[in-house]
Amino acid sequence: METVGTNRAFGGVQGVYRHASTATGTDMTFSVYVPPHAEGAQLPVVWYLSGLTCTHANVTEKGEYRRLCAELGLIFVAPDTSPRGEGVADDPDGAYDFGLGAGFYVDATQAPFASHYRMWTYVTQELPALIAANFPADMDRQSIMGHSMGGHGALTIGLTLADRFRAVSAFAPIVAPSQVPWGQKALGGYLGDDRAAWRKHDAVALIEDGAHVPALLVDQGASDTFLEPQLKPELLRAACDAAGIPLELRLHDGYDHSYYFISTFMNDHLRWHAAWLKG
């Protein structure tokens, strides 16, 4: 693991790191904020999965999470959203919603994506091991959140690995990729046409199939242009109600899909995660 750069912030250290990933077969870059802490302390870890077109940098620069992570004693980890570099296939038309910046947190099975697009394994296995080995992380206290495509990632990973993640939340998530254009394109492209394989990567389907978590928190901007065509939180509402999962779903007038929305509600999510992580 190579340190790309570190900056002191809010008494802790915001770092950016790079390593050669065996999961993706590429170099991968990620950011970690370590708050001020007593020597030898091990701190809970909040994972943040980013949305389409993003790298680690978007939330690192615009997420406004450091002040409260410092106050609450939370490590904050932000991975990239896809493999990148020489030999990594992209959308044939260079579209923003597939390929580079759009890994959708799955292990692709379809050529030419299967060789590098293994973001599920990267985010759930390889990067956690790297975090455990290199940071003062208490891996028995982890939680996960994300935005848009990363909200999809947080929900599907959190539902699948419910024993690992004590809290799961999302900003404007894609809750049912099987039922919306972004998700159909991505799951079809990465996993093929057999929709049975998609259900493990669709939060609503996972819940219908029996996945369970103690609670979910979802914030959604009412002026988000992706709300109706791509996000459809009402499908998560219905699935959670049917499954008896308490979902706090908050619709915010006037808010859009941007980091201005995310940063506004970041503190609410961090406090919610901290309560579950410490409870």
Next chain:
Amino acid sequence: METVGTNRAFGGVQGVYRHASTATGTDMTFSVYVPPHAEGAQLPVVWYLSGLTCTHANVTEKGEYRRLCAELGLIFVAPDTSPRGEGVADDPDGAYDFGLGAGFYVDATQAPFASHYRMWTYVTQELPALIAANFPADMDRQSIMGHSMGGHGALTIGLTLADRFRAVSAFAPIVAPSQVPWGQKALGGYLGDDRAAWRKHDAVALIEDGAHVPALLVDQGASDTFLEPQLKPELLRAACDAAGIPLELRLHDGYDHSYYFISTFMNDHLRWHAAWLKG
């Protein structure tokens, strides 16, 4: 004035605007955050002047000022750092410390810069009038802060227009441009070789020449690579001590020159400004 874009944030509106400036003879872009407020209310205005290479966007995206501006009821205005566009002269070598992105908040007198580089007039006259006309601003309650070159701007403008600005603060400011390479290049290039003309644009010289404010707040990172060669806060310390200006100068171990430093201490500055603005 044209609205480039607005985003709801922390209950208020973060906007970016553009207008044809008569001061600079170019289009100028700036950002304004208006916090939630009662209809008809007029709110105090905090000016933020940015540093070398920046536009309005750096602090708008990375400054982490909106949460507290919303809580304290402060309008936050961030101008650009130079004129830009067709026909605007730049540093002959394209250097980052002169020309585009480096207006130094002066009205240039030297060709070819005098025709557009009129940032003093722009920031102190034209843009305030535009803010007064288009936002719920109480122009009797203004304060000013800035970073690096913008800290120089905040100090020199705040000291010169002490009746207008109730509070003046800075992050890692250039306090004595006449005595450091960045400032000597800029003041020489924009104002010519007569150093008497520089004193009005040098905070330390202004204080030596009798300018006075009730108090100053300056934060500085101890690991800032520009500290020794360009910033020299000890010169401001000496000038303030000699003039009887209370200067709270805080040196922070491990902090650099970046927005990670600025965002860490932004809340302290906003609270300090709010106290003076409401006092």
